[in-house]
Amino acid sequence: MRIECPFCGERDVAEFTYLGDAAFRRPPADAPDLAGRYYDAVYLRENPAGPHRELWYHGSGCHAWLQVTRDTRTHEILAVRLATETPE
Amino acid sequence: MRYSIFSLLRQALTGHQGWAPAWRDAAPKPAYEVIIVGGGGHGLSTAHYLAKVHGITDVAVLEKGFIGLGNAGRNTTIIRSNYLLPGNNPFYELSMKLWEGLEQDLNYNTMVSQRGVLNLYHSDAQRDSYVRRGNAMRMHGVDAELLDARDVRRMLPFLDFGNARFPIQGGLLQPRGGTARHDAVVWGYARAASGRGVDIVQNCEVTGFLWEGGRVAGVRTSRGDIRARKIGMAVAGNTSTVAHMAGLRLPIESHVLQAFVSEAIKPLVPCVVTYGAGHFYVSQSDKGGLVFGGNIDGYNSYAQRGNLPTVEDVCESGMALMPAIGRVRVLRSWGGIMDMSMDGSPIIDRTPVAGLYLNGGWCYGGFKATPASGYCFAHLLARDEPHEVARALRLDRFAAGRLLDEKGQGPQPNLH
Structure with a gap:
C-alpha cells in the first residue's frame, strides 16, 4: 500500500501512522445528552466494508495529517488531501 | 458413528469403505427456534452447547461460504487463559477447562496439546x-x-x-496453555451439533433481517427467508456489516x-x-x-x-x-x-434489537475462546441472561465506563 502525500508524492505506507475514522467530531459543550453524544463519538464506528475516510500522519516525511479515502475491501487509495482541507 | 479404536480397526479391515460424512449438509427449513449466523468455531460451538446443555435442537447455523473457512481457519491455534482482569480471567479459564475435556465431549480428535x-x-x-x-x-x-x-x-x-x-x-x-488443531475444532463441533439435530446450512448468506412488531423475526438469505424466535450473530470480522442490516452501530x-x-x-x-x-x-x-x-x-x-x-x-x-x-x-x-x-475485550450480550443477540469483538484472541464463547452464548440464547463468567462482556460497558482494557490503551482499536 502506498499513499500519495500532497507534499512528498507517493510513499510507502510504513512512513505513515494510522489514527482512524476521519468522521470523529467533538460534540459541542452545550449539546443536550452530552454523555450519549460522547459515547457515540468516542466508541461507535461505521466500520464500512468499502470506501472509508480516515486520518493518516506522515511521521517519516513532512509531518502532515492527511485525510485518505481508501477502499477497505481492496486497500485501493481513492483520494488523499490535507486533513485541514476537510470540509465540515 | 462413534469414533474409537474399534471403529478404526473395523474400517481398516474393510478397506475404509464405510466411513460416513462427519456431519449433515442440511437444506434450510422455513423456521427454527434459534438461528446462528456464522458457521465458524464460535457459531458451531454455540449450536453444540445449545443442543447438549440446554436441549434446544431446533437450531440452524447459517454460513455464507463453507464452515471453518473464515477466521476459524485463519488463526495460529493457540489456547491459553493468562488474563489479568477479573472480568476476563474466569471466562478464559472456563474455556481452558472445556478444551481439556473437548475431545471426550465431542468424540473427535481436536489435537489439544498442553505444551505450555x-x-x-x-x-x-x-x-x-x-x-x-x-x-x-x-x-x-x-x-x-x-x-x-x-x-x-x-x-x-x-x-x-x-x-x-x-x-x-x-x-x-x-x-x-498450548495449541489445538483449528480445523478439527470446527469439524468436531459441527459433527457433534449435527448429530444432535442441528442444521448446518452452507452457502447461505444473510442479506437482511425480517421484522415483526419491532423485533427481528428471521433472516433474509441467499437461500430464501428463514424465520426464528431468536437470532445470534457469531460473525466476528464482519460483525459491523451484519449488525448494520439491523440498524446497529457497534464499538468495533x-x-x-x-x-x-x-x-x-x-x-x-x-x-x-x-x-x-x-x-x-x-x-x-x-x-x-x-x-x-x-x-x-x-x-x-x-x-x-x-x-x-x-x-x-x-x-x-x-x-x-x-x-x-x-x-x-x-x-x-x-x-x-x-x-x-474499543477496549480489546469481546462482547457476548443482547442487543438493543429484541430477538437479536451479539457474539463478537474477539480482537485477535477468538480461537482460544471458542468453547467458552459457544458455552456462554448458548446460555444467553437459551435463558436470556448472561452466563456467570461472561457477565462483564456486556455491550453497554462502553457507555457505562466499565471497560475491560487489558492493555490500558483506551478506545484506539489498532493499539489493542
Whole structure:
C-alpha cells in the first residue's frame, strides 16, 4: 500500500501512522445528552466494508495529517488531501 | 458413528469403505427456534452447547461460504487463559477447562496439546507486570509460574540470550496453555451439533433481517427467508456489516491480522513462545512448520490480506528472538479480519434489537475462546441472561465506563 502525500508524492505506507475514522467530531459543550453524544463519538464506528475516510500522519516525511479515502475491501487509495482541507 | 479404536480397526479391515460424512449438509427449513449466523468455531460451538446443555435442537447455523473457512481457519491455534482482569480471567479459564475435556465431549480428535505458553520479559518493569498478572491468575485458580533466565535457557537454549538491548530476563509460563488443531475444532463441533439435530446450512448468506412488531423475526438469505424466535450473530470480522442490516452501530473496527508458517524443520520449539520486546509469537506444528505472527497491520480492512511492512516487522522480531531461524523459509502467509473492539475485550450480550443477540469483538484472541464463547452464548440464547463468567462482556460497558482494557490503551482499536 502506498499513499500519495500532497507534499512528498507517493510513499510507502510504513512512513505513515494510522489514527482512524476521519468522521470523529467533538460534540459541542452545550449539546443536550452530552454523555450519549460522547459515547457515540468516542466508541461507535461505521466500520464500512468499502470506501472509508480516515486520518493518516506522515511521521517519516513532512509531518502532515492527511485525510485518505481508501477502499477497505481492496486497500485501493481513492483520494488523499490535507486533513485541514476537510470540509465540515 | 462413534469414533474409537474399534471403529478404526473395523474400517481398516474393510478397506475404509464405510466411513460416513462427519456431519449433515442440511437444506434450510422455513423456521427454527434459534438461528446462528456464522458457521465458524464460535457459531458451531454455540449450536453444540445449545443442543447438549440446554436441549434446544431446533437450531440452524447459517454460513455464507463453507464452515471453518473464515477466521476459524485463519488463526495460529493457540489456547491459553493468562488474563489479568477479573472480568476476563474466569471466562478464559472456563474455556481452558472445556478444551481439556473437548475431545471426550465431542468424540473427535481436536489435537489439544498442553505444551505450555511462555511470555518472555526483558526488563524489571515488565517482570513486575508479569508477576502481577501471574498472581491474578493464581488467585483465580489458573496455573502460572514465573521463570528466571536460567529456567528459560534450560527450556529454550536456542534463544538469543546475549541481546544487549533486550536481554531475556525470564518469562511467565502457563503450563496448561498450548495449541489445538483449528480445523478439527470446527469439524468436531459441527459433527457433534449435527448429530444432535442441528442444521448446518452452507452457502447461505444473510442479506437482511425480517421484522415483526419491532423485533427481528428471521433472516433474509441467499437461500430464501428463514424465520426464528431468536437470532445470534457469531460473525466476528464482519460483525459491523451484519449488525448494520439491523440498524446497529457497534464499538468495533475491522482490522487485518497476518500469520505465517515456515517450511517444516525438525522439532525445535517445544512450547508457545512470545517475545516481550516486540510483538512476535511462535509455536511449532506437528508437521514441523513454525507457526508465527505479530501485530495487526493497524488500519481498517476487510481484505483478508495485509501489507509488507508488517511482514518485515514480524520477521525482524523473530530474528531478534531466535537468530537460528534466519535461513528458514516462509512457506505461506495469510490475513484474517479481526473484530477489534474499543477496549480489546469481546462482547457476548443482547442487543438493543429484541430477538437479536451479539457474539463478537474477539480482537485477535477468538480461537482460544471458542468453547467458552459457544458455552456462554448458548446460555444467553437459551435463558436470556448472561452466563456467570461472561457477565462483564456486556455491550453497554462502553457507555457505562466499565471497560475491560487489558492493555490500558483506551478506545484506539489498532493499539489493542
